Amino acid sequence: MDCPIKLNQNESPFDIPLYLKEKILQKLKNTKWNIYPEFVPDDLYTKIANYFNLSKTNILVGNGSNEMIFTILAASAEKTKKVVIPTPTFTVYNLISSNLNATIKYVPLNEDFTFNVPAIIEESKTSGSITVLCSPNNPTGTYLTFNEIEKIISSSGGIVIVDEAYIHFGGETVLDLIPKYNNLIILRTFSKAFGLAGLRIGFMISNKDLITELSKVKLPYNLNIFTLITLSEIFDNLSLVEENIKTILSEKKFLASELSKFKDLKVIPSEANFFLIKFFDSNFVFAKLVEDGILIRDYNSYPMLENCLRVSVGSRKENEAFINSLKKIFKYGEKL
Ligand SMILES: Cc1ncc(COP(=O)(O)O)c(C=O)c1O
Numbered sequence: 001m002d003c004p005i006k007l008n009q010n011e012s013p014f015d016i017p018l019y020l021k022e023k024i025l026q027k028l029k030n031t032k033w034n035i036y037p038e039f040v041p042d043d044l045y046t047k048i049a050n051y052f053n054l055s056k057t058n059i060l061v062g063n064g065s066n067e068m069i070f071t072i073l074a075a076s077a078e079k080t081k082k083v084v085i086p087t088p089t090f091t092v093y094n095l096i097s098s099n100l101n102a103t104i105k106y107v108p109l110n111e112d113f114t115f116n117v118p119a120i121i122e123e124s125k126t127s128g129s130i131t132v133l134c135s136p137n138n139p140t141g142t143y144l145t146f147n148e149i150e151k152i153i154s155s156s157g158g159i160v161i162v163d164e165a166y167i168h169f170g171g172e173t174v175l176d177l178i179p180k181y182n183n184l185i186i187l188r189t190f191s192k193a194f195g196l197a198g199l200r201i202g203f204m205i206s207n208k209d210l211i212t213e214l215s216k217v218k219l220p221y222n223l224n225i226f227t228l229i230t231l232s233e234i235f236d237n238l239s240l241v242e243e244n245i246k247t248i249l250s251e252k253k254f255l256a257s258e259l260s261k262f263k264d265l266k267v268i269p270s271e272a273n274f275f276l277i278k279f280f281d282s283n284f285v286f287a288k289l290v291e292d293g294i295l296i297r298d299y300n301s302y303p304m305l306e307n308c309l310r311v312s313v314g315s316r317k318e319n320e321a322f323i324n325s326l327k328k329i330f331k332y333g334e335k336l
Contacts, residue, residue, distance in 0.1 A: 006295050010138065013318060028226060058178060064202045067200075067219075076130055081103065084129055084130070086106075087106045107123055125157050130161065135171050136166040142270075143271045150174070159185060165188070167188070193244075196231070201227050275313075282309050285329055
């Protein structure tokens with residue numbers, strides 16, 4: 001769909017500045033393209049481990065966290081009796097589990113989109129299971145507390161994946177639990193807060209033994225020279241990323257405050273860089289937004305998400321365009 005304003009994939013509204021792109025391209029020009037990248041890019045591992053206060057032996061880096069999700073599920077699918085997926089959540093888990101013929105046990109979220117923790121614990125007890133917890137969750141923006149996640153990990157009979165793709169915007173990280181539990185894998189991505197979705201880079205954090213096992217399944221040379229050079233430059237310019245996160249968080253407040261003025265929609269409280277919004281007629285709203293050149297994500301056909309649309313927090317200009325378009329569709333305080 002040809003929409004100039006793209007608020008449908010929870011991306012950062014901020015691209016890398018041109019001067020930095022030029023510098024990266026120059027480095028790329030001076031690198032040999034006919035030579036494989038390092039098998040294990042030590043410099044990159046060191047930078048990531050240092051920034052997140054981890055040990056290099058606790059991480060495995062991939063071509064987006066999507067690759068890491070595939071690696072974990074592919075490594076375990078045969079042995080895995082079931083994959084426990086609270087739903088609705090990030091669809092890639094369902095997609096990959098189905099493709100691998102794993103048995104999927106969906107645990108619906110509660111009506112207010114909070115997690116049904118007792119039901120997840122019950123399902124996750126199965127020996128050899130894999131339980132997926134996106135916290136903050138996509139597309140709802142709801143999250144699990146540290147204590148809730150720890151309860152699930154400690155009673156699980158298998159592995160628990162905690163996907164923290166949106167953790168820079170809210171929620172509670174469980175990084176501190178890595179040394180305590182050998183069945184925990186945390187996923188992180190550079191696609192959201194770091195604004196590098198086009199780069200395709202994400203990583204997993206776990207205990208050394210699991211990382212060693214999963215390294216054997218990961219494709220060799222999965223990180224290309226463009227990714228390696230760019231990420232290295234980003235780590236030398238982290239203040240840019242940190243400024244952008246602050247701006248996104250303040251834009252999120254602006255968007256929430258503007259949305260709260262509309263009477264005919266319901267915004268789900270969100271810990272992420274997006275909002276799930278329930279309308280009376282989401283098809284009508286979606287089509288009208290597209291007419292105004294604004295693309296958001298349509299969830300109308302998903303279970304539990306009838307009439308729901310999800311909008312990413314954009315730049316001030318994009319957020320204003322979205323709000324102004326909604327104002328044309330609805331009138332503040334009046335019924336449709
Ligand atoms: C919960 C969650 N995990 C992972 C990803 C994908 O991350 P990556 O771009 O690193 O593959 C997304 C992207 O939307 C997501 O919502």
